[in-house]
Amino acid sequence: MLRTALASAKGLVRRALLSRSSGIDLTRLDKVPDSLAWPLTRDGTSPSARLSAVRDEEPVHKLTSFLGLDIWLVTGHEETREVLGARDDYSTDIRPLMGRSGEEGGDFGGLGFTDPPEHTRQRRFLTPEFTRRRLARLEPMIHDIVERQLDEMAAAAAAAPGQPVDLVPTYAFPVPFLVICDLLGVPAEHREHFSTLATARFDVTAGGKGTVGAIGGSREFLLAETARQRTDPGPGLIGQIIREHGDEISDFDLGGLADGVFTGGLETSASMLALGTATLLEDRALWKRLCAEPESVDDIVEELLRTLSVVQVAFPRFPKKDVEIGGCPVHKGSVVLASLPAANRDPRATPGDTLAPEEASTSHLAFGYGFHRCVGAELARLELRVAFRALAERYPELSLAVPTAELTYYSSSIVYGVESVPVHLG
Ligand code: HEM
Numbered sequence: 520m521l522r523t524a525l526a527s528a529k530g531l532v533r534r535a536l537l538s539r540s541s542g543i544d545l546t547r548l549d550k551v552p553d554s555l556a557w558p559l560t561r562d563g564t565s566p567s568a569r570l571s572a573v574r575d576e577e578p579v580h581k582l583t584s585f586l587g588l589d590i591w592l593v594t595g596h597e598e599t600r601e602v603l604g605a606r607d608d609y610s611t612d613i614r615p616l617m618g619r620s621g622e623e624g625g626d627f628g629g630l631g632f633t634d635p636p637e638h639t640r641q642r643r644f645l646t647p648e649f650t651r652r653r654l655a656r657l658e659p660m661i662h663d664i665v666e667r668q669l670d671e672m673a674a675a676a677a678a679a680p681g682q683p684v685d686l687v688p689t690y691a692f693p694v695p696f697l698v699i700c701d702l703l704g705v706p707a708e709h710r711e712h713f714s715t716l717a718t719a720r721f722d723v724t725a726g727g728k729g730t731v732g733a734i735g736g737s738r739e740f741l742l743a744e745t746a747r748q749r750t751d752p753g754p755g756l757i758g759q760i761i762r763e764h765g766d767e768i769s770d771f772d773l774g775g776l777a778d779g780v781f782t783g784g785l786e787t788s789a790s791m792l793a794l795g796t797a798t799l800l801e802d803r804a805l806w807k808r809l810c811a812e813p814e815s816v817d818d819i820v821e822e823l824l825r826t827l828s829v830v831q832v833a834f835p836r837f838p839k840k841d842v843e844i845g846g847c848p849v850h851k852g853s854v855v856l857a858s859l860p861a862a863n864r865d866p867r868a869t870p871g872d873t874l875a876p877e878e879a880s881t882s883h884l885a886f887g888y889g890f891h892r893c894v895g896a897e898l899a900r901l902e903l904r905v906a907f908r909a910l911a912e913r914y915p916e917l918s919l920a921v922p923t924a925e926l927t928y929y930s931s932s933i934v935y936g937v938e939s940v941p942v943h944l945g
Pocket residue numbers: 603630631632642699779780781783784785787788791829830832833834859884885886887888889890891892893894895896898899
């Protein structure tokens with residue numbers, strides 16, 4: 520009896536999803552089950568042995584069935600490119616899983632969860648702000664921010680002689696935070712409050728909302744900031760879009776775009792700086808090479824991006840029709856999760872688990888692939904290159920106060936990271 524009721528409830532859920540209308544509300548989920556969350560668990564900075572084994576044996580793998588949905592895990596490099604590069608076969612509109620119909624509830628918006636043609640229209644507002652020419656204008660500001668934070672690290676060390684300095688609150692977090700504030704045009708007097716809104720995102724231990732990165736008040740803050748700048752456009756991206764395209768975009772959509780930039784750009788870059796520094800300091804030869812040959816930073820950054828792959832899964836893809844991935848049939852109504860750390864270490868297409876700057880290539884998938892590929896990739900590269908190079912120049916004797924095996928890493932977060940990185944400056 521119970522089993523029949525359950526089966527028919529699951530059938531309803533599946534039909535609701537197939538029609539892409541409301542039926543499931545993941546935001547009500549208190550805990551994401553382990554059968555779904557385990558691919559996010561790592562061994563330090565490396566993907567777990569289980570994830571690597573799944574990739575090597577079955578690069579398109581049925582992860583689980585959950586609430587009547589078949590969830591697929593794609594881990595092969597080629598297969599991941601196939602999914603992310605497909606233009607018409609998948610939707611990333613998550614609203615039908617969040618208890619919203621296709622028309623209502625924009626609070627799960629942002630470019631990542633928007634399909635063409637609306638995605639194409641909104642992305643066009645952003646891309647000019649991320650061209651190399653516009654980014655070159657940001658470069659002096661990035662250098663200033665980096666130098667100021669290096670001073671802060673020295674001040675923290677001087678305040679507690681002999682004690683380690685935590686790199687996360689002094690360097691890894693504030694550098695990308697201040698860069699994004701400048702990029703968006705968030706006024707200086709609002710930044711402290713804004714920084715408190717930037718925590719606890721993307722953590723699946725926070726249930727369904729954390730899983731899709733919908734936690735936090737930054738969106739509300741940026742909606743209010745957009746409304747304010749409508750009458751008084753500031754010097755940053757929000758003001759620029761208002762000046763150039765003000766009558767083509769609503770405050771709601773522009774606030775959502777700004778929040779996408781903020782959430783997409785902060786935790787990712789902060790984690791890359793924290794985990795990247797820990798990796799470099801543990802691999803002393805690599806650190807010394809960076810100190811002696813600062814121009815090697817470009818290749819080192821590419822390899823850190825590839826091997827760390829801090830964004831652990833791309834935006835979920837929902838097949839709009841029955842598809843094949845790497846020859847494996849996947850039905851419409853399923854969910855496809857592409858594991859970027861697994862794909863980026865696929866020995867069939869990359870140097871695998873070895874960090875190999877001499878083989879560095881920009882064709883890794885750390886920024887995704889296809890039309891949802893990270894819009895901020897060049898900004899992230901610029902920030903990371905400036906920040907790692909300046910750190911090595913200022914503190915060549917920098918060392919970890921504890922081995923990387925003893926650091927506290929996030930347990931199961933879509934954006935992987937580390938709580939703190941205690942270091943001695945020299
Ligand atoms: C090291 C830092 C970063 C990493 C590893 C990263 C990674 C990614 C990945 C994997 C995607 C999704 C691709 C997909 O599902 O196909 C993405 C999308 C996105 N990222 Fe980044 N990102 C980083 C920094 C940034 C920065 C600095 C910004 C902006 C300032 C940014 C803004 C965005 C936006 C707006 C999207 C959505 C693009 C779309 O759907 O068209 N990201 N990023």
